[in-house]
Amino acid sequence: MNAASFRTVFEDLEHPMAMATPSGRFIEVNKAYCRFLGYARPELLEKSVFEITHPADLDCARTLFKEVADGLRDQFHYQKRYLRKDGREVHARITTVWMKGRESNHPVCIATIEDITPEPTHVSTFEETQISQSLLENIDLGVNLVDEEHQVLYANRGTSRMLRKDLQEIIGQKCFRAFAKTETVCRYCPGVRAMKDGMPHSIEKEGRREDGSSFIVNVQAIPVFDKDGKSRKFIEVAEDITQRRAIEKELKLNQDRIDYLAHHDSLTGLPNRTLLYDRLKLAIDRAQRYKEQLSVIIFELDGIKKINDALGFDARNQLIKDVSARFKANVRKTDSLCFLGRDVFGMVLDKADSFQRSAFVARKILSLLKFRPFFISGHELHLTASIGISHYPEDGRNVESLLRAAESARGQARENGGDGYQYYQAEMENRSRYYLRLQGELHRALEKDQLTVFYQAQVAPSEGKLSGIEALVRWRHPERGLVSPAEFIPLAEDTGLIVPLGRRVMEITCQQAKQWKDAGLLPFRVAVNVSPVQVAKGNLKQTVKEVLNETGLPPEHLEIEITEAVLANNPEKTLQVLTNLKNMGVTLALDDFGTGYSSLGYLQKYPIDRIKIAREFIRSMLHNDRDAAIVESIIALGEKLGMGVVAEGVETEDTLDFLLAFGCTNIQGFYYAKPMDGKTFSSYLKDWCGAHSACPMKV
Incomplete structure (x- = not known):
């Protein structure tokens, strides 16, 4: 750095700085130093360090400077008091470095000063001493x-x-x-x-x-x-800090436990669909980088429903556990064996460089099931499987397309009678033609307003009142009647139709909610589901703002419900979108918590108000202690974070009792009400007011 540059930096520093000789004579001071002591720069340059030092600190200052002059020190740190030009006393912490001058061998002091002057106080010295001693x-x-x-x-x-x-x-x-x-x-x-x-x-x-x-x-x-x-x-x-460290250790163990439960199936202990998704993504990235191939195998056990009907749920679960244990013992760890739920398993064959490799594994799966019986409840069982296989890059270049191809091939294997494997074939024309036709019909459904919205109540049992409503889209097909969302929503997402479809659902819902509000029936929120595609490709903030303005519904009565897939896709943009919605006054709910990409980090990072426990856990928690533990942990987590928790898919009183015992305050499911169209639900709201003392209008 040249002299001019150094001078500029020295002058503009916020901290007071000065340069002096071993005799204490100032060589240079910056603006902050002048402000600190109340002197003009020329005045200080005519003085020495000792002239502005408090008399009580002079001996210490002189001693330190003398040791530098004698070559005993090249730096020191100390505290002292200065006397300002106006006579006030100020305290400083001083750090010095001594360097040789360019034109002489005499050292030059460069000092940085930190103002540590105590704040003015109205307490006497005696009182200060008493306070300090007591403290x-x-x-x-x-x-x-x-x-x-x-x-x-x-x-x-x-x-x-x-x-x-x-x-x-x-x-x-x-x-x-x-x-x-x-x-x-x-x-x-x-x-x-x-x-x-x-x-x-x-x-x-x-x-x-x-x-x-x-x-x-x-x-x-x-x-x-x-x-x-x-x-x-x-x-x-x-x-x-013994107790603090013990609490931190316990929290770490709980975090690890929740993470494990969220990424592993509670029945089999195998990685679940979330982990399969992650491992497949890593495998695809590696295959792209090194120009390799890989295979995905999805297989289901044939005839499990009959075994369940004949021997019962517990026997069926034991069979699934035994099958899992046999597979774990007989396949390579690198093949990423996962349990996807019900009776379906998945595998990722990394570096599978030929169709023969995937066929070998498929035949091994069949032999492990057929030729070595399972003994359950005194019965000898020989199993078979329907296996679907997809290959990268021939059948897809991303996670979704490869899994979809393997699932399609599995369905074909099942239709062929099971007990075999089927490669994905792009020319499975029946299904392709069906979806092509469905896409055209969905376009017309939007044009002819064939979409309708059903509503399902959310109940707070302990308070005897309704706590919310979820809007559920339905398609009134002119020939086929009501079409399930599970059939047309994935197609809408694939084609981009989900953006106009989602807006239309929001318009219908907000119009209906405004009518309920005007009738005094809506002190709570109405939830509208939003697809990851709407967040990624649609201007969701503008859509919500326009719909609320057009319908006149206050934003506090609208809840946007997202899945964990939304949070995992483009986190920075998603955070901005959700924050904008939150700032508008809209409530945000996280649906299917625990099954997708669950992470406690999401709850900390994103402005989520409520979490909804995945119905898979609700259905199985009565028969599965680990699923019950997950449900209890999620409810406790929501309470600790100040978030509302909703359990959906509640159909029986036993399930309700379990949830109430865990402290769940919001329930949704057939136990209280099935989804209803707008007219029927309006009557339901009025009837609820008549049948319950805690009418929604009085909440």
């Missing part, structure tokens, strides 16, 4: 004064409580003997380091008491300076 003796920290021989010169009551010893037993002891029951100075002793470089240092270590009990302590050592500027003592501030 020192009653604070829940150990505070000790220790000399350079590590002898404790002073200890407060906090130290006595921490070590469970009388003060007389502590004062006079070596600090390492008092705290750690050792005879040597601890490694990386913060006190030694603090006295050496004049700066505070800290360490976390294990302490040990006379009774043999141990504790975790955080020790901070602060140097104490003599008048000559040297540190021969230090203040030791000790905090017992």
Whole structure:
């Protein structure tokens, strides 16, 4: 850096800085230094450091400068008081570095000053002393004064409580003997380091008491300076953090447990669909990078429903567990065996460089099932499977297309009678023609307003009131009647029709909600589901704003319901979209929590108001302790984070009782009400008011 550049930087620094000779005469000062002391620059350049130093601190300052002049130091840190031009006293922490001048061998001091002047107080010196002493003796920290021989010169009551010893037993002891029951100075002793470089240092270590009990302590050592500027003592501030570390450890274990439960099937212990998705994505990335191939295998066990009907649910579960255990013992770990639910398994064959490899694995699956029977409830069972296979890159270049191709091939294998495997064939024309026709009909459905919305109640049982409504789209096909969303929503997402379709559903819902509000029947929210495609490709903020303006529905009555897939796709854009909606006053709910890309980080990062427990867990928790544990953990998590929790898919009183025992406050499902069209649901709202003392209008 040249002289001009240095001068500019020096002048513009926010911290006060000065340059001086060993005799204390100023060479240069910056603007901040002048402001700090109230002098003009020419005035300071005519003075020495000692002329503006408080008389009580002069000896220390002169000693330090003399040691530099004698070559005993090349830097020092100390605290002192200055006298401003107006006579006021100011306190400073000073750090100096001494460098050789360009034109002479005399060192030049470059000093950085930190203003540590205490705030003005109306408390007398006597009162300050009393407050400090009272605070020192009653604070829940150990505070000790220790000399350079590590002898404790002073200890407060906090130290006595921490070590469970009388003060007389502590004062006079070596600090390492008092705290750690050792005879040597601890490694990386913060006190030694603090006295050496004049700066505070800290360490976390294990302490040990006379009774043999141990504790975790955080020790901070602060140097104490003599008048000559040297540190021969230090203040030791000790905090017992044993309980804090225990809580952190427990939280870490709980986080690990929740993460495991969220990514593994509770019945089989195998990775679930989420983990299969992640591993397949990694495998595709690797295959793209190294120009490799891979295969996806999806297979289902044939005839499981008949076994369930004949032997019961418990026998069926035991069979699934036994099948999983056999597969785990007989396939490579690198093949990523996963359980996808019900009776379906998946595998990713990394580096599968030929059709023969996938065929070999498929035949191995069939032989493991057919030729080695399973013994369940006294019955000998021989199983078969329907297996679908897709290959990268021939059948798809991303996770969704490869899984879809394998699923399609599995369906074909099942239609062929099971007990075999089927490669995906792009010319499976029947299905393709069907979806092509359905796409055209969906276009016409939007044009002719064939979409309708059904509504399902959310109930707060403990309060005896409705707590919300979910809007569910239906398609009134002129020939086929009501078409399930499971049939046309994926098609709408694939074709982009989900954007206008989603807007139309929101318009219908908000118009209906405004009518209920005007009738005094809507003090709560109406939830509208939003697809990941709407967030990624549609201007969701503008859509919501326009629909609310057009319908006149206040934003606090609208809830946008998203799935975890939305959060996993383009997180930065998603966060911006959700934050904009939140700022508008719209509530945000996270649907199917626990089955997709579950992460506690999402709840922390995104402005989510409510979480909805996936119905898969609700259905199985009565028969599966691990699913019950997941449900209980999610409810507790929602309560801790101040989020509402909704359990959907509740159909029986036993399920309801379980959820109420876990503290769930919002219930949705057939137990209370099936989805209804707008007219029927309007009557339902009025009837609810008549049948319940806690009418929605009075909430």
